Amino acid sequence: MDFGLSEEQLQLKDSARSFLSGECATTVVRKIMASDDGYPRDLYAQIAKLGWNGLIIPERYGGAGLGMLDMAMLLEEAGYAAMPGPFLFSSVLAASALINSKSDELKAKWLPAIAEGKAVGTVAIVEGAGSVDPADIWTLASKEGEGWLLNGSKMLAPYANVADFIIVAARAGTGSHDLRLFLIETRDNGVKTRLLKNLDMTRRVSVVEMNCATAVMLEDSTTSFAHLLDVASVAIAADSLGGTERALEMAVDYSKVREQFGKPIGSFQALKHAAAEIVADLEPARSLLWYAAYALDSGAANASRFAAMAKARLSEVYSRASDRAVLMHGGIGFTWEHDMHLWFKRARFNESYFGSPAYHRERVASLGGY
Structure with a gap:
């Protein structure tokens, strides 16, 4: 096979x-x-x-x-x-x-x-707690005739400042703890966005304020939010895989041309070990990502568990790899003028967006029956 x-x-x-x-x-x-x-x-x-x-x-x-x-x-x-x-x-x-x-x-x-x-569309999930756990999401959807009205505030909604519509996670009805997904249009008078400053400037995030914003429910089922979480986990894991590859490549290329004591720094054992550790993390994670994506496509019973595994593992691998890559560059790796910081900061965004590694490890355990 x-x-x-x-x-x-x-x-x-x-x-x-x-x-x-x-x-x-x-x-x-x-x-x-x-x-x-x-x-x-x-x-x-x-x-x-x-x-x-x-x-x-x-x-x-x-x-x-x-x-x-x-x-x-x-x-x-x-x-x-x-x-x-x-x-x-x-x-x-x-x-x-x-x-x-x-x-x-x-x-x-x-x-x-x-x-x-x-x-352009986007998604707005997290609130003040910065968590994707349903217990930390309090935006309320109330029934209004044939439609819904949303009231609440969302943090860190990517590109809400240029989006035409936003997919919002909210509680459907007072007292409900189950999340549903709703669509709102940014031109609605009840929707306000405010651009935030954040560490990763390759991605822009906004606050989304909803005051009786007209909304349409996508599906009357809790599985819609769970599926979005799985897709986001695999997507962020894939971005993290590519970022890790680039961080490794940049660090190795630099170690081949930068010289100390009359020889390339890549010949020093400490630098060789740092690069080898990135490779050792990277290659097994690649197959994990491929299977997680395949499981989503095929509707496998373990798709959610492997999506959580991929998010937890790849986002940590990316953060560690970018840390090591910055150190392998020495002092220049900490400067604005060098490009290494682009991937270092992106790794931090990926690590926290749509759930931390710790959250997804707990999800892996829960989905595995522990």
């Missing part, structure tokens, strides 16, 4: 690496970081032409109808390039929530627009 990637998946990965190396070099990333809204419209116009936005969107809505394993190949390369912008949050998370919803009307309205690059 072949456990590797298909020829088409390898071609997708290679083409993404080639495109991003030319169109999303670190000079471009820094320029976008310095912009007001962090949204690289020219870059995303090219991405739309490549069909990336509709990769997992069904064909009847203008997408390619592929799965999370295919998307993981793109996200790995996006992480390798530290690609800024709302791609992961719009074309993966928001699109996945819509695909799994019961509303044909919402699908018809937003999925083709996402696939064509004409609309």
